[in-house]
Each structure stands twice: as structure tokens, then as C-alpha cells.
Amino acid sequence: METTLQWLASPGLPHFLIISAMLFGLGLMAVLSKRNVVMVLMGVELILNSANINFIAFSRFTDFSLNGQMIGLFVIIIAAAEAAVALAIILNIYNRFKTINLDEVNLLKG
Amino acid sequence: MEFHLLGIGILTWIVFLPIAGMVIVLLLPDHNRQAIRWTAAVVTGAQVILAGILYGTFDRSMTGINNADSFQFIEQFNWISVEAVPWFGKIEINYFLGIDGLSILMIILSSIIGLVGVISSWNIEKMTKGYFALYLLLLTGMMGVFVSLDFFLFFIFWEVMLLPMYFLIGIWGGPRREYAAIKFFLYTFAGGVLMLLVMLALYFSVAYVNPAGESVHTFNLLHMMNPDYYVDGSILSGVDTTWRYVAWLALFISFAIKIPLFPFHTWLPDAHVEAPTPISVILAGVLLKLGTYGLLRISFPVFPDGTNYFMFLMAILGMISIIYGAFCAMAQDDFKKLIAYSSISHMGIVVLGIAAMNTQGMVGGVLQMFNHGIITAVLFLAVGVLYDRTHTRGLNDFGGIATQMPRYTGIAMIGMFAALGLPGFNGFVSELFSFLGAFEAFRWVTIISVSGIILTAGYILWTVQRVYLGALPEKHKNLKDLTLREMFAFIPLIILIVLLGIYPAPAIELMNVSLSHLVEIVTGGAP
């Protein structure tokens, strides 16, 4: 118990990685299980952010210096653009199928 | 002997006139039947005149057969030659025409039969244009075979005949015409394939050295007859080798199909029965002779060793054909089939005669080719006359025709009795010499063969009785006797039958020297 608390008290790289992993897990869960495209998109944002945490954590605790933070910023910008594009796609999907339920959008079915 | 017309040799004229006629026929409008017919008649008439010129100017003392210098009316130039085949030498195919005593009679025969065929085709109304175009093409093929001295050319003409014949039977024939045409075509074609194989084998074996010192492979038949030109170690070099026997047999089968010799004869009755009258006349009158002509022109002088080796086989097959054909003829109820089988029987006499390998037999055999051509032409025309009027050929449907059509009956009887071998008609002379010659070579075979004359008398007289004699049935009470056109078809043939029956010397003179020479080549009596 003692050691656990101690480990919690002194945050290092593993903590951030665990957070990031949990965030990734949540995002993945959302992407995989949500039927609503908007929710899936939100899951994707979570995954992106978990990646950002990784980048930043690695840049803080290793010798990569600022490179990680730069990429974090870059990801945020890309994510914004991506969200815009994705929302546009979603709008198109909605226009086409009158739904944004992913189960009903299965044009790729072989 | 040379004879040129507009700078072109007479043999080329006689061979390719029909092609020219064919082109004219094709250019004429479809509905102008009369013009088409007259074109064909003029062309074949011109052929007869050319054949007459050949007969008149032919030098009877020149031998021919294997000696290029003693052929007559020669036309020779290089047709195809391939220079650059280093390992093989030069390749050469010649346009090489020429005649000798063996072919002159056949040329006369085919020109006459060709004209007679046109006259009897006058009432062909179905697709007249196509008919005469094919007919003329056929004539070119026939003539070409008789004058070619190059194996390649021979083969081309040989195959050229097939196609028009196929269509002439297949389109203008009787009810089972497709079957008959296909049977004819395939059968003859199979023979042609064998011939092609032998031709190629010969070609690869024969080479001569030209003045420039190159070794030249050639299809020249005369070179093939000369043992000196065979390349050492080639497939057909040497004497009495297995391959030469095989080649002889293959060639023999291809010719035997055409003759047709037992057991290769079954296409003939079908083809005859289905073919229209003029085509039957051509088929029996000329085409069958190509088989025996091929034997004499190619098999005998090119393979004297094989010929000697298989002489007895030929005689036996001839004998079987004579007897077997006569028996089969006796069992027929169809007039045309009867004549078809009698053709088999009579062509057997030719084979027996030429197998004898002496002058009498050979002369008899070749004369029998000519005579049989004339006689069966008369017989088929006679059947055609009846068929045109009654649309039946059943022997039992007739009777008493003599009462209704006396002129026709007289002419048909002459044909019948000539076929029966009655002295005074040409059939007798040739049968006589064939048998006389054969008897010296094969005693018992000939004795059995001669018994065929009894059978022949049997079926011919029975036919005469059933068709011409007896009481006239009611349905034939208004048959018309021969028209002038039909008479024109018959008369030249009848004149020949009687003339050659009484005095055959003019025909025999033509071929005597050549055939004696051929006998000497085969039996090894002379170089």
C-alpha cells in the first residue's frame, strides 16, 4: 500500500502512459461500439488526445526535448482539420442515407 | 513439238480456257442463262478444237514417260523458287506442262466429255451461273492433272477438282446429296493426304545439281523417275527398301480411291446416284480415269520396284473389282447405281490390264480407260434422259420404252452392248487386249476375271429387258423421244464407240510407243 501510494505521489513517465493507454482504450471503445457517427468521431478525438499525451510525456521524460510537444501541437491542428472533414463526410452520409447510424451504412459489404 | 497461240503454249490454253470462261460467266448477269450456257459451250468447244489440234500434230513416235526431251508441247518455267535455305539447298517448283502417249488420249477424252457435259447441262435452271462457273473450274482441274509434269502442280490440280465437285454434287444433287458430297470429298481428300505425304517424301529425297552448281530440291516428276537424282541416305533412296514400298502403297491407296478399286469404292455409288446427270458423266467419264492415270504417270515410273513388288496385289484387286462389281450391279434396282457398280467392274479391267506389265495389257488398259469413259458417259446420259422425263430411276418402274422412244432405245442399246463387250463396239477391243495381256502375266487370275463377262452380260441384258423391252406401262404412254439437243450429246460418243470398235488403230498408235517404254522402265528392260 505504502509503495503504491508512493508510486502515485511521484508521477513519472508510466503514469502518463497509463493515462494515455486508458484514454486510448476509451476512445477505441467509443469508435468500435458507438452506432452514432458523431460519437465515433468523438472516440477518434479521444484516441488522438491519448496519442498527444504520449508525445508530450515522452518529450518531458526523455531526451527528445521539444520534438514531442511540436508534434502534439501538430496533431491538434490536424485533428481540427480532420474533424471538419469528418463532419462534412457525416453530413454527406446523412444526406445520402438519411441516417448517421453506422450499422445501416454498409456499402462496403462484399 | 511446239505450238503457240498468242505467245502462250497450247497446253496452257487448253488448261486455262475454262478459267477464262468461268470469269466471263461470273461477270454475266444472273438471269442471262442463255449467255452463260453458250459461254460454257464455246469454251468447251474450243477445248475440243485444241484437243483436235493436239491429236493432229502429235508425234506418235516420241516416247515421253521419263524423258523430258521426248515429251511434246512442253512448257516449263520456274514458278516458285526459294534461295536461302543453307542446310537444305535451293527449293524449286516448276510450272511444267507436257504430254506424251499416255496423256494425249486422256486429254481428248476429257475435252469431249466436257463438251458433252455442257450440252447435257443445258436444262439446269437452279443457280445456272454458279453451276457453270464451278463446272468450268472442274474442267481446268481435270485438264491440269493430265498435262502436269510437276508433282506439286499435279497435286494442286488434283485438289482443285475436289471443291467444285463437292458443290456440284452437294447443291445440284438428289435427295441425299449432302451425305454423298461429304463422303466423296472426305474420301478423296483422305487419298489426297496420302499423296501429299508421298510427294513431300519424294521432294526431300530428290535433288539435282543445277548449272550453277547448287543442289536443288524439286517436284519435277521426271527427276523423281531418275534414280541418279535421289540424295544418298534420304528416305526414298535405294531400291526395294521398306520406305519405298510404304510410299508406293500410300500412293496406290490414294489412286485406288479415285479409280475406285475394291475395297475403296463405296463412295462411288452414292456420289453417282446423287449427282446430277452431267456431273455423273464427268465423274465416271473422266474423274475415275485420274486414278489409273496417276498410277501410270507417277506410281509406275517413280517406283518401278514397288510396282513390280505389288503387281500381283494389283491384279488381284482388279479381279475382285471385276467380279464383285458385276455381282453388286446385278443386285441393283436403281439404274444409276447399277451403272456405278458396272464402272467399278470395268475399271477393274483397266487395273488388271496395266498390272500385266506388257504392251498388250497396258495398251488395253489405257484404251479401256478411254472407252469406259465414252461408254459410261452414254449410259449416264441415257439414265438422265429417262430421269428427266419420269423422275424415277427404278429399274422396275420401266418397261417397253423401246415402243415409245425407238431412237433413244437404239442409242441406249448401243451403249449397253458396248458396255457388255460386244465386238464391233470399242469396249470389246480394250477388254480383249487387257485380258490378253493379263493372261500372259497372271493365268488363273485372268481366267477368273474373264468370267466377269458372263455376269456383265447377265446384268446388262436383264437391265435392257426391264427398261426397254416388255410391255409399256400406262403411265409412260406419252414419253417424248430424244430432242435435238439430247441427240447432239449422244452422237459424238456413239460415233466414237463404233469407230474405235471397228478400227482402234488410230487410238492405239497414239500411245503404243509411250506405253511400251513405260513397260520397259518398270520391268527394267531399258534405262
Place this chain on the structure above:
Amino acid sequence: MYVQLSLLILFLPLLGFMILIFKGKKLSGKADWLATGLLSLALVFSLVLLVLKLTGSPDETLTYVFNWIVFTDAMLVGSLAIEFGIMIDNLTVIMLVVVTLVSTLVHLYSMMYMKGDKHYERYFAYLGLFSFSMLGIILTHNLLLMYIFWELVGISSYLLIGFYYEKKSATNAANKAFIVNRIGDFGMFIGIMILFAGFSTFSFGALFDSIAAGQLPFGSEGWLTASGLLIFCGAVGKSAQFPLHVWLPDAMEGPTPVSALIHAATMVAAGVYLVARMFPMLTEDALLIIAYTGAFTALIAASIAVTQYDIKKVLAYSTISQLGYMIMALGVGAFTAGIMHLITHAAFKAGLFLGAGSIIYAMHNVLHDQHDHKTDAQDIRNMGGLKSKMPVTYWTFVIFTLAISGVPLTSGFLSKDEILAGTMAFSSLNGHWLLPLIGLTVAGLTAFYMFRLLILTFHGKPAKESILNGIKESPKLMTIPLMVLAALSLFFFYSINPFGAPGGWFYSVIERPMSIVPGNLQPAGHELFQDAVKSVHAMVMTLSVLIAAAGILFAFTVYQWKRVSADQLAEKAGVFYKGSVNHWYFDKYYNQLFVDGTLAVARILHWFDVNIIDGIVNGTSVMAKGVARLSKWIDTNGIDGLVNLTAWVSQGSGKQLSKIQTGRVQTYLVYVAFSFIVFILLFNRI
């Protein structure tokens, strides 16, 4: 001179044939006179030739030859010429007269007999063709030409037998005659081939010279005998000898004058003439077979003639029998007697036939007038008592009958007597006693059946009075030939001495030729034979007269005086009677054996041809089609199958795989994540 004359004689009838066959209808009824005129001209020339030859150069043999065909460079023999030509010796000139005479008489007779026939001109044309061919046989100097004319005679006989061609029986008879003759000719042809192969010539002279010089065909005596016998086969056919005699009775279907000319007097005698021509080269064995053939023929034919009722059939069998006599005579070496019988027989048998024709003509006219189509005009049972109505026919008929029966003072006696003496002499030389025995038996039978015919026809009571009342004597044109022939049936034309021919002119001009075969094959020498004949002559003459008298008496007893019933006799004879009436069943069994047999073979072979040979051909095509089908199967299922299999496999797997293609992005992402985890676990065991 001889040559020109003989050529004229030969070609005059041919000229007549040509004109009549092409222009007959246009001659408007003059055709008969043209033909008869040409023939009588030929007769005159023949008589001139006969006198010239017999008075001028009786011992010479003249030949005139030209080349028909020449083969240059023939194998082994160099140049080989086939010659045609004529040969004139005593036999020739006598035969010429016989043929032209009978022919002229028959022409005259036919002008009346055939009057009104549809094909009147054609009839005379055929007669001309026949006369030409027959004269050719007589004049020829070689075997080939002999064979040619032989066949031509056969064809003119065919045409004339089948003259009433609308009748089935007539055409059947014509076919039978020609084909049966062809069988004989088949043998003759082979004989000629043997001789030609052996000696490279056809001419009698050259052949005999070669044989006399000791050459043999194929170097064997057997082949020489065989060639002689094979040529004799031709004579067997033409002269209607056993076993080829069956055609002659049927040949009576032809017009009666034709029967007289061709089937009694001339053509059938050609066989005898042929044997006479070949006589020098016949070996002893061959001659013996010939003699027995003749004897046997004479016997069976006579035995058949005894029971026939058709007047022409009786005469036909009698002809066969007499021809057998002649052949037998030549066989035993009684050469001159045989030839003489040929000539005397020609006269009296032609007379008998013409007499019969005269009767038939009369009967026919009566039946025609009475519209009776059932009664047979040729059946002697329907006749009887004609003697009073037809005196000329009757008396000439009596003379002919006496002559054929061999009663003294007739020509028949002279020749028949000599033949019998010859057979007797022959048997005394080498013990063949059967020959004279048959000869004498036949003589008795002949006398019997001829008188039976005479009595039934002319004597006694008629079967129907109505018929007899209508009968008229035939016109002059028919009776004159009868009278001429009757005169010629008397002895003085042949010999001054009525009881012995050897002293007469005939024996001095016709002599038995020397045998030229090798010595060991020769028949008994001429001198020896002559002596034997002399020694038996008187005895034979008595015997033959007695036997003839017995036969005549018996005929009178049975048919004239009716002391013995003919029916009872027939019953007693039993098998013999039945056999005789049915011609010893020759026709029946020949038909079954040869005609039906040949047809059966023909049908079998045709079946074989259609089903086996053609079956093989068609089978080949069926087989080819089968192979084609097989290769098509292989192609569609094998080769193409592989291609299709590839497609099928990829398609199938695609189908299976497509099931995981749900089309849902999320599913894919599950796969991605899952496989990512799997990969990590697999390759990066951290």
C-alpha cells in the same frame, strides 16, 4: 477375184442392214425386196465362187490379210501385228452357198410370213445383220475374228429371238440364249487366250504351223488339249450341246423363219464349223470328249423330242440331237460325214421349220378369223388331218421327214449313214462301243418322233373340225422355198450313188485335214480309219435302215393305226416319260442352281457391300465422330475445366471471404485492433 467376190458376199447383207436400220421406214414397203435382193445377189456370187473354186483351184487355200492393229516394241515378241483377213477353201465356199441359199429362201418366205408386223423393216435389218455375221464366221482366217463374228451372231440371234419384245417370254428366251452362249464363249475366249499367249497369233494357218513345228502352249501337252476343249466350249454353247443346250428350245420364241435360218440351219451349225476349223489341232483326248459330248447330247435331245407337243419344240430338240450327231461325227474322225450332215441337215431342217411355219401361219390365220385366242397354234394336238388342205406343205414335209429319218434316196440317209459307219469304225479301232450304240438308238428315236410329228399333224382326224375347215394352203412365196429345200433333200445333189456318199463330189472336195498335234496325241490315222469304215459300211447301212424302218413302223402303229395306246406306253415308261416331258429337268435345276444362285450371290455381295464395306467406311466416320465427341468432352471437362476450376476456386473463396466484409467500419476496426494485438503477441512477446 476370189477375195473381191467373197468380200462382196460378206458386205452385201451388212449394207442391207445399214440401209434398213436407218432408212427402213422411208422405203415404204420396199425394204423386204431390198434385203431379199441383196441376199440373192450374195447367193449368186457365192454360187459363182463355188464353181470357180471347185473347178479352178480345188486344192488351194487362199488367204487375204491386212493388219488391224500393230503393237510396236511389244514385250518379248518385238512387233506384234493383229491381223484381220479372210480365208477361202472348199469348206468355205460350200458353207457360203449354204448360208446365202437358206438365208435367201428365208427372206423370201418371211416377206409373206411377217407381213403386217409393226417392225417389218427392222426384222429384215436383223436378218441382214445375222447373214453378215454368219458369213463372217465362215470367211474368217483367224480365231479372233471368228470370236468377233461369233458374238455378232449371238447378238443378232438375241435380237431376233426377242423380236416380239413386248412378250416377256420372248425377252427371257433372248436373254437366256445370249447368256448361255456367253458361258460357252467364256471358255472359247480362254482357249483363244491360251493359244495367243503360246503363239502370239490368232490366225489358223500360223497357229497350225507352230503346233506342227512342235511348239506347245506353255510347253505342255495338257494345255494344248485344254485349249482345244476350251475353244470347243464355244461350239457347245452355239451348237446347243449338253450341258448348254437349254437355250435352243426357248429360242423358238422368235419368228418361225428365224428359227429355220438361225436356230436350225446356220448359226447353230457354226459350232460344228468351228470344230471343223480347229480339227487339226485337237488331240485324241479332246476329240474323244467331243465325241461323247455329241453322243450324249444327241441321245438326251432325241429322248426329249419324243414326248413334246409343241411343233417347234419337237423340231428344236431334233435340231439339238442332229447337232450332237455332227459333233460326234467330228469327234470320232468322220470329218467329211459330219460336214456333209451339217449341209444336208441345213436343207431339210430349214425345210421342216419353214413347213412348220407354214402350218402355224395357216393355223394362226384360222384362229385369228375365228377370234379364238385360247387355242395354241403350235400345239400338234390341235392339228391333225391337214394333209388334204395343205398338199404342198404336206408332201415337202414328208420328204424332209424321210430325210431326217435317214431313209434311202434322201440326203439325210447319205450323211447319217456315213456318221454311223464312222462311229462303228471308231469303236472297232479302240473299243468305244457306246458311241455307235447311241448313234443307232438316236437314229431309231429320230425316225419315231419325226413320224409321230408328221402323223399327228397331217394324218388322222382333226381336233376341231372348225379349224380344219378354215385351213388354206400357204401362198406361193412360202411354198416355193419349201419346194426348193425339198429338192435339195434328195440324194443326187450330194452323190450320184444313192447308197454311198464317199464316191460323190462332196467327198472329193472336203477331206479330213491332217492332224498336226504331236504324234503321241494324235487320233487314229486317216487311212486306218477309212479302212475300218469300209469294212463296217455295209453292215451299218443295213442296220441303220432297219432301225429307221422300225422307228417309222412303231410311229405308225401307235399314232396312225392306234394299235398301241400312247398313254399306256407313257405310263409304262414311267420315270423316263416324266423326265422326257420335263426336258430331264435341266431348265428347272439350272434355274435354281445358276440363275437363282447367281442372284443370291449378287444379293449377298450387295448386302456385304452396303453393310460391311460401306459399313466400315461409315464406321470410320462414326468413329471419327466418336473421337471428336470424346475430345470435345475432354476439352470441355478437362482443359476448360481447369480454367473454370481456377475461376470457381477464386469465386468460392471470395464468396466465403466476403462474409467478413460486413461493410461496417467498426467491424473492420475490430479486426484491425484484434489483429494488431495478435501480431504484437506473436512477434513481440514483451
